[in-house]
Amino acid sequence: MTENKQNNYNDFIKNNKILKSNVNGLYRFLVLWIIKYQGSIHGYGIMKELDKFFQNLIEEGVLKKSNPSKIYPILKQMEEYELISGEEVIPDDKKVTFYKITDKGLYFIQYIFKKFMLHSENSQWKLIYEDMMEAED
Secondary structure, three states: OOHHHHHHHHHHHHOOHHHHHHHHHHHHHHHHHHHHHHOOEEHHHHHHHHHHHOHHHHHOOOOOOOOHHHHHHHHHHHHHOOOEEEEEEOHHHOOEEEEEEOHHHHHHHHHHHHHHHHHHHOHHHHHHHHHHHHHOO
């Protein structure tokens, strides 16, 4: 592939709304999983963890780093659905909310894991996984 063509493709990827909307779809799941994995974590910590997941895309300029205007509405919605609970603490005269996953949230994430495992046994999904592995070459 010529360098010019590759640069055009890279520009296309950086401005592609399909890729960004797919990543946005993962955010809610990842936020819930991060809270489950960490046990108790504040919003800023969640943003830092999300940025680790998408570090390569951020470095390439495809995605921006996580920000409060994106994360806090998700956290609020998850609290409303009772998937997580927030507890406010005031260390050093600054109010911080730490989030924990609820029993309902644990059930929900386990449901997603079980469904994903069922998908992994599906022959069509296996083809996608094979393509992913070939893309690494």
